[in-house]
Structures are given as C-alpha cells and as structure tokens.
Amino acid sequence: MTYTTLISATELQTLIASGAPLMVFDCSFDLMQSSAGAQQYDQAHIPGAVYADLNENLSAKHGVPGASGTVLTAQEADMPASGGRHPLPSRERFAIWLSSVGFANGMQAVVYDRQGANYCGRLWWMLKWAGHDAVAVLDGGLQAWQAAGGAVASGEDPAHFQSNFELKEPLRRLATASDVLVSLQQPGQTVVDARAAPRYRGEVEPLDPVAGHIPGALNRPFVENIGPDGKFKPAAVLRAEFDALLAGRDPASVVHQCGSGVSALPNLIAMEVAGLGKTSLFAGSWSEWVSDSSRPVERG
Numbered sequence: 001m002t003y004t005t006l007i008s009a010t011e012l013q014t015l016i017a018s019g020a021p022l023m024v025f026d027c028s029f030d031l032m033q034s035s036a037g038a039q040q041y042d043q044a045h046i047p048g049a050v051y052a053d054l055n056e057n058l059s060a061k062h063g064v065p066g067a068s069g070t071v072l073t074a075q076e077a078d079m080p081a082s083g084g085r086h087p088l089p090s091r092e093r094f095a096i097w098l099s100s101v102g103f104a105n106g107m108q109a110v111v112y113d114r115q116g117a118n119y120c121g122r123l124w125w126m127l128k129w130a131g132h133d134a135v136a137v138l139d140g141g142l143q144a145w146q147a148a149g150g151a152v153a154s155g156e157d158p159a160h161f162q163s164n165f166e167l168k169e170p171l172r173r174l175a176t177a178s179d180v181l182v183s184l185q186q187p188g189q190t191v192v193d194a195r196a197a198p199r200y201r202g203e204v205e206p207l208d209p210v211a212g213h214i215p216g217a218l219n220r221p222f223v224e225n226i227g228p229d230g231k232f233k234p235a236a237v238l239r240a241e242f243d244a245l246l247a248g249r250d251p252a253s254v255v256h257q258c259g260s261g262v263s264a265l266p267n268l269i270a271m272e273v274a275g276l277g278k279t280s281l282f283a284g285s286w287s288e289w290v291s292d293s294s295r296p297v298e299r300g
Contacts, residue, residue: 003136005272006232007110009148012138021107023160024049027058027120028113028142040114044152046145050101050160052111054262057097058122060089081174083288085207085260086122088174091130095165098130102160105132105168112138112145116226121265125281131168137269140231173280175255177288181295184215190249191217194258194267195286202299207259210290214257215298220245222263225270232266238274251276257285 003011015022026049030036034055041051052058060080080087089097103109109127111120117137127135138145146152183189191214198204200219205211213219224241227233233241242251251271258264261283271279289295 002134003108003110004133005136005269006139007136008139009144009150012110012145013148013150015108015110021104023101023103023107023109024138025052025109025111025120025123026050026113026142027052027054027111027123028115029054029119030115037113037119042155044142044146044154045157046112046142047151047153048157049112049153050103050157052123054086054119054122058089058126059086060093082261082283083177083291084284085287086262086283088126088129088261088283091167091170094126094130095167098165099163102163103165104163105166107134109135110138111135112141114142116223116230117141117232117266117269118222118263121269122262124269125172125265128172129170129174130165131171132165133171137232140229143230172278175280175282177282177284177292177295180214180255180257180282180289184296187249188253189255190246190253191255191257191282192245192264192267193217193219193286194222194256194264195219196221199259202297208287208290210297212297212299213286214289215296217257217298218245220267222258222266225266232270232273235274238270239276242271242274242276251279254279255282256280257282257289259285260287261285 024046026041026045028037028040079090081090082088111123113120120137124135124137193200193213197219200213202212225232256264256268268279
C-alpha cells in the first residue's frame with residue numbers, strides 16, 4: 001500500500017515490519033535555535049531515520065532564482081528555485097541530496113518532526129515537487145510514534161548506500177512572486193496566509209523588514225490544523241473549516257504562503273486530507289514578497 005498524505009504510527013510499524021522499501025526522515029527543527037533539531041534527533045529518533053535539516057538540506061544556501069532551461073550548468077543547479085528566508089534548492093540539487101542519503105524512486109517516504117508537522121511538511125511537498133508521490137506525514141510526529149510503543153534510537157545511524165534518485169514531472173505547483181502579483185485579487189487566485197494573526201494584520205513582525213500581508217490574502221494560522229492530540233484534525237472538520245474560510249472561492253485557486261514557505265505546508269496538506277484537492281505553494285512567501293518595495297502591502 002502506498003501512503004500519500006498521512007500515515008499513523010501503527011500503520012508505519014506495520015509497514016516497517018513488512019520489509020517494504022522505505023525511508024523515514026526526521027525533520028525536527030527550531031527557527032530560533034537552528035542546532036536544536038539535530039540535537040533532538042541525536043537524543044531520540046525512529047530507528048534508521050535520516051535527519052533532514054531545514055537549513056542544510058531543504059533550503060538553498062546561496063544564489064538567485066535559476067534559469068528555466070531543461071539543461072542546467074553546475075552553477076545553475078546551485079541556484080535557488082525561490083526567494084525568501086528559506087529559498088528552495090533547485091530540483092536538481094534536491095535530487096543530489098536524496099541520492100546521497102540513499103533514497104530511491106521505488107521507496108515509500110515517511111516524514112515527521114516534533115513540532116506539529118511544521119517542518120516535515122516541507123520535505124513532503126519537496127518530494128511531490130520532485131515527482132515522487134509515495135510520501136506521507138507521520139500523523140502526530142515522534143510523540144505519536146512513542147505513544148504507540150515505537151522504539152527509538154539515539155546517536156548517528158549507519159550511513160546508507162548512495163542511490164540514483166531520478167526527477168519526474170512535478171506533482172505540485174510552485175508559484176512565484178510574479179505569479180502571485182499578476183493574479184492579485186483576481187478570482188483565479190486565493191492567497192492563504194499561514195502566519196499567526198498578529199503578524200498577518202501587521203501588528204508585529206519579528207522576522208521580516210515589513211509588516212502586513214499580501215493584499216486580499218485570507219488568514220489561517222497553520223496551528224489550527226492540529227487537534228489537542230497533536231494530530232491533524234479529522235477530514236470532515238478540516239473540510240468544514242476550509243469551506244468557511246474560502247466562503248465559496250474555488251479550492252483549486254488557493255496559493256499558500258507564510259513567512260518563508262515552511263509553515264504554509266500544514267495548511268496545504270490539511271486541504272488534501274480534507275479532500276479539497278491539490279493547491280499551490282508560494283515558497284518565497286512574505287519574506288520574498290517584501291524584498292521588492294514595489295509590491296503592495298495590506299495591514300489590518
């Protein structure tokens with residue numbers, strides 16, 4: 001069986017026991033203390049899990065948005081696919097990393113963190129963007145795994161043999177700042193901002209130089225997708241909440257954003273869990289939007 005949105009701890013235990021081709025990724029992270037995630041992984045992780053660092057593995061380190069040609073030079077392969085504080089690496093650079101940790105096209109991927117799917121959603125989406133559909137979020141994260149009696153390991157896991165991960169056609173749409181600007185406040189685009197309400201309204205801005213939001217954007221803080229048990233809310237509940245938020249707007253028109261393209265993803269995943277289909281990600285998000293002072297800003 002292939003898992004493409006969520007997987008429960010018991011389902012993952014069964015999958016591991018079956019011997020199916022599988023790789024588990026621990027994406028734990030802390031924006032305020034970038035070394036904390038690796039330390040958490042070192043203390044306890046699902047046995048065999050590979051650590052995926054937001055800064056080191058799931059973001060580009062330098063450069064500007066890359067060329068659109070089908071053949072990239074080595075320099076172009078290092079160019080980010082988005083702007084913002086956590087720019088996406090190119091698909092080619094991402095595939096090189098996947099190959100280096102031994103992930104192959106025939107594997108099921110399971111991603112988790114300790115932070116309410118705030119960070120593992122990034123790897124979930126990137127694998128879809130790389131054309132790999134068999135990726136699921138461990139619902140409830142490491143906490144749910146341990147509550148279900150799952151074993152944990154500490155320290156470094158043995159290295160994996162290198163593979164040759166091949167990119168396929170993207171399964172999810174990456175929206176650029178230009179895309180969002182051209183369609184601003186048009187019926188074919190509904191921007192959903194996942195930041196906390198005070199940041200959305202422009203009352204505070206702890207990370208970026210300009211406060212506010214993209215004109216016309218709707219606000220749904222990403223934490224609203226998670227129930228008291230630390231898992232995604234039931235599909236019917238999520239469906240009702242997003243229907244109320246969209247108020248008749250076409251779910252297919254939704255473009256998700258946040259501060260830097262990371263915490264927007266629980267909203268995107270929740271819409272799929274709710275049966276509302278595939279939506280788009282503006283990965284550069286607010287941090288890229290305000291890097292150009294000509295782009296409009298709304299407050300309140």
